[in-house]
Amino acid sequence: MPVSALVTGDAVVLGLRPARLPSRALALLIDMVVAWAAYLIVSFALLLATASLDDAAQAAIAVALFVLVLVGAPIAVETLTHGRSLGKAACGLRVVRDDGGPIRFRHALVRGAMGVVEILLTFGVVACVASLVSGRGRRVGDVFAGTLVVRERVPVARAAAVPPPPPWLMGRFAGLDLSGVPDALWLAVRQYLTRMGQLDAQVSWGMSVRLADDLVARTGAPAPEGVPPAAYLAAVMAERQARDAQRAFGAARAADRDVGPGTAAPAWIATPPSSLSASAAPSASVAPWATPAPATPAPSTPPAPSAPKQGTEPGPDTPSATGFVPPA
Template sequence: MSELVTGEAVALELRPARLPSRALAVLLDLAVAVLAYLLVSIVLVFTTASWDEAARTAVSVATFVLVLVGAPIAVETLSHGRSLGKLAFGLRVVRDDGGPIRFRHALVRGVIGVIEILVTFGVVACIASLVSARGRRLGDVFAGTLVVRERVPAARVGFVPPPPPWLAGRFSGLDLSAVPDGLWLAVRQYLARMQQLDPQVGWAMAERLATDLAARTGTPVPPGVPPAAYLAGVLQERQAREVRRVYGSGPAVGATRHSGGGPTVGGSPHSNHSAHSGHAARSGGADHSGRSGYSGRGEVPSASGDRPATGFVPPA
């Protein structure tokens, strides 16, 4: 399975294609391209019979480039990485981050593919695919792409509880640029499965992940914040930033509504932060002796009717 991770810290269920399936897909594409080239060449022989030798040579070279190089590039661009051969074998070309390819990706793959596949009869492409951990040929390496299998059963993604409202705005100033994708994925997997863990084991895992995350951000975990709640708050902050980066400055996913104001992006009306912190401190529902910072039932009754239950217990 691939290690592609999206901005929401979700591992993409993409399986890199193996060399046999890729080779069969390329052979099918080449067979179709060569057949089209032969048909076009036969038509040109009759239509350019009265032309001089130089004109016929120029037309032949242009036909070769357009049919065997330009056509595959256009097909991959318009189909977002699915040529006829790849469609037949359930393959697709995607970017390194799992997104659909564009013209520049298909152009680099096509130009380098002329040397890898046509000139060397696929020898260079086979060697590069065997050496690469994810089966990429040189065209994929330079284009930043990956050929994956599309026909893979979809896996169910566990529910990740949102952070508690009393953490609103606490992590809006963190520098998350140094946090690797592997750590984001580990945090998300822990939050999705912490209800299934033994309380002592879950608390220890949360502390270790929180320590690693705080070291990467350069800011220690706020005092009195359970590690599981800290992880959920920072993860939601990252998701909110990703949404703002993609869709602009509109409302972000995961916004929470506070009793004193409107919806907040990543939980950030700073004017209500102290009020909610004081309310959390007076709620008396803290359980620092609890070993996971998370209720065993998966949710905690809301102290006020307009705040959703998150499953996290506020600190004392």
């Protein structure tokens, strides 16, 4: 069964499996049986209570009862349960927005209004045809409401973590404009960073150069000289995730961001690693990759007690290697 490619703000693809016609039909059958049973019981009770009224009043009550029970009740249930009715809960289904978020009242209202035509008045024929034609099994109401019925009872794979950038690049791109970078490019950068250790050295280097060039073209700001492309990609990705965390959780939860707009950079960030002593540089987590050497010689690094010799590039087995060559 195909998986819906929905991309979140962290450039993570949501593995949502759209519900197909058999499961949706079974859920709809359960919902309709419950709704029609409630409609008949309430209609019989009102018929006994309004027997003394004239025909016009009884017809008005019947129309109002039809709208409230068969149209209003499903809308209210989907709104309060965020997309789960009794039939959908039994079949493990849920209605979500196109971006994977929970639906609101307006989504449920559009789906319910269109359901009167494609389900009640046509006995589900229009809904079945639309679900078969649609690539993700959506009926007409889902198309107009911008929703999707997905399966919830499926195993969800955990997204691989993006390796951290070197400490001398943290906060360096705080003022970079990332609004012009599309989700497809963020997804490509994330997939490269999480899999670069599995690629051939030359292939990995070529991919990092192309992705860095695309990112520079989208942001309009050139990459700093002497910074390896993979380090540049990791630093920009960390900046974007820090901004998303700050917007979602507020300034108190944005502790992962070392430098923000209007904040003075610490000395170990503002000063290149070449001018810092070994005791002044803070300890940083080791990045689980090694950046391949470019075609031209990379800037040399002064010797440090725990660093490789000058002029040699750290390998993947070196415990103190960050995977990047800092600028001179």
